[in-house]
Amino acid sequence: MITDTVAAVSTPRGKGGVAVLRVSGNAAVEIAARVFEPKNGRALCEIPSRVATYGTVFVTEADGTRAAVDDALATVFRAPASFTGEDTVEISCHGGVLLTETVLTALFAAGARPATAGEFTKRAFLNGKMGLSSAESLADLLEAQNREQLLLAHSGMRGKTEAKSAAVYETLKHVLASVYAAIDYPDEDLAEMSRAEITEAVASCARSLRQLAETYRTGHAVAEGIRTVICGRPNVGKSSLYNRILGRDAAIVTDVEGTTRDLLTDTATLGRVTLRLTDTAGMRETADAVEKIGVERARGELENAELIFAVFDGSGKPTHEDRALAERLGNSAGTVIALLNKTDVGVHQKTVDFCHTLCKNVVEISAKNGSGFDRLSALVEQLFTDGSLDLRVDAVLTNARQHAAVLRALEAAERAEAALRRDYPIDLCCNDAEEAMAALAELDGRTVSEEIVSEIFSHFCVGK
Numbered sequence: 001m002i003t004d005t006v007a008a009v010s011t012p013r014g015k016g017g018v019a020v021l022r023v024s025g026n027a028a029v030e031i032a033a034r035v036f037e038p039k040n041g042r043a044l045c046e047i048p049s050r051v052a053t054y055g056t057v058f059v060t061e062a063d064g065t066r067a068a069v070d071d072a073l074a075t076v077f078r079a080p081a082s083f084t085g086e087d088t089v090e091i092s093c094h095g096g097v098l099l100t101e102t103v104l105t106a107l108f109a110a111g112a113r114p115a116t117a118g119e120f121t122k123r124a125f126l127n128g129k130m131g132l133s134s135a136e137s138l139a140d141l142l143e144a145q146n147r148e149q150l151l152l153a154h155s156g157m158r159g160k161t162e163a164k165s166a167a168v169y170e171t172l173k174h175v176l177a178s179v180y181a182a183i184d185y186p187d188e189d190l191a192e193m194s195r196a197e198i199t200e201a202v203a204s205c206a207r208s209l210r211q212l213a214e215t216y217r218t219g220h221a222v223a224e225g226i227r228t229v230i231c232g233r234p235n236v237g238k239s240s241l242y243n244r245i246l247g248r249d250a251a252i253v254t255d256v257e258g259t260t261r262d263l264l265t266d267t268a269t270l271g272r273v274t275l276r277l278t279d280t281a282g283m284r285e286t287a288d289a290v291e292k293i294g295v296e297r298a299r300g301e302l303e304n305a306e307l308i309f310a311v312f313d314g315s316g317k318p319t320h321e322d323r324a325l326a327e328r329l330g331n332s333a334g335t336v337i338a339l340l341n342k343t344d345v346g347v348h349q350k351t352v353d354f355c356h357t358l359c360k361n362v363v364e365i366s367a368k369n370g371s372g373f374d375r376l377s378a379l380v381e382q383l384f385t386d387g388s389l390d391l392r393v394d395a396v397l398t399n400a401r402q403h404a405a406v407l408r409a410l411e412a413a414e415r416a417e418a419a420l421r422r423d424y425p426i427d428l429c430c431n432d433a434e435e436a437m438a439a440l441a442e443l444d445g446r447t448v449s450e451e452i453v454s455e456i457f458s459h460f461c462v463g464k
């Protein structure tokens with residue numbers, strides 16, 4: 001049970017047209033009323049919910065007198081119909097840096113304590129206003145860097161994943177009730193479901209969970225981003241490719257070999273997916289101590305990559321360095337796309353053939369003039385996302401925590417289904433059904449540990 005009242009500035013720090021301060025908790029209206037007075041002569045506690053009211057913001061001086069510092073709007077949201085589920089007052093004052101600080105300090109002096117990072121959202125979660133995956137989606141919405149991430153985060157924030165997991169949870173609860181009734185009162189016909197119906201219900205839960213688990217492939221590619229490494233021998237155009245995908249000159253491009261010595265990493269959008277893109281030092285044997293470390297780091301990155309852009313100079317013949325790279329790529333777990341670069345200059349058949357023996361994904365591009373990038377993004381989308389998913393409406397898992405919980409629920413549901421199909425005593429499915437329910441309760445946060453909750457909300461900013 002949360003009893004204290006918190007306050008924070010919810011808009012970013014800095015000079016702006018308007019700043020919004022939020023006060024939330026049992027004493028929110030009382031505290032805000034010590035700072036804000038409506039001009040219409042009514043007390044703040046008499047103002048109806050969700051109606052913006054014009055008024056004056058006062059601060060109390062050291063000698064106890066009050067001074068007006070701004071004209072502002074205040075809106076009262078009464079529990080439980082507020083974002084946090086608690087009484088909340090939002091004060092929209094003018095967006096001066098000192099002014100905003102002064103109003104916030106006045107709210108603290110009036111009895112509020114400073115909100116911690118993400119505390120308003122955490123309160124919303126603790127008060128049952130949103131599930132944990134919705135809260136995670138809200139954090140994603142604030143961090144979104146491309147349109148697909150926005151659509152996905154917004155749909156997640158509306159509770160799509162929780163609705164799907166709740167449907168499975170309810171079915172399993174129903175199944176358990178039937179099984180327990182049959183066990184406890186074997187002579188009476190209390191069980192609502194027959195064994196065949198129970199088996200079918202559990203099987204349908206497993207199907208739903210399998211389908212939900214599969215959405216993580218797309219959710220990961222869009223929300224978290226695919227760990228992608230660009231590699232190739234010096235001068236094939238790796239840095240030019242990196243810059244073109246990022247849409248800016250982030251890496252130095254020259255025709256001097258060995259320019260990129262360290263790893264460069266940034267987040268980029270390619271079509272519908274997000275790449276956590278790393279440019280690496282050109283793969284070659286070198287005596288230069290610094291470059292050597294760079295080449296080692298590049299090799300290390302290859303081991304962790306989910307996607308590898310192996311770049312070759314498509315206008316020339318393959319070299320022994322290209323062959324050495326191809327050999328190394330044969331052992332990597334990531335998906336390899338061979339990119340024949342510099343095709344604006346020409347396309348050498350030997351390199352084309354060489355790339356086709358290396359992997360089945362080959363794209364001809366020019367980092368210089370941008371040709372081939374549409375095909376490249378279509379290929380990456382095809383390899384890493386499920387085109388039939390509609391990010392605006394479908395439930396999509398967007399992070400590893402959600403995926404792990406759904407996988408645990410799925411495995412337990414599959415075990416329960418197998419036990420039912422094998423004609424084992426019917427109560428043998430109960431432990432597994434309960435385990436699946438426990439995993440789903442963790443997914444939406446009903447039973448998640450305090451440590452995980454704190455970790456999730458610590459990624460929010462103060463005021464959210």
Ligand code: GDP
Nearest residue numbers: 235236237238239240253254255342366367368
């Ligand atoms: P890296 O060493 O593999 O990172 O290669 P860079 O990106 O530094 O490029 C090496 C040289 O190749 C530079 O002079 C680039 O301008 C040139 N280059 C890169 N991509 C292309 C391309 O698609 N076409 C042509 N004609 N030149 C390119």
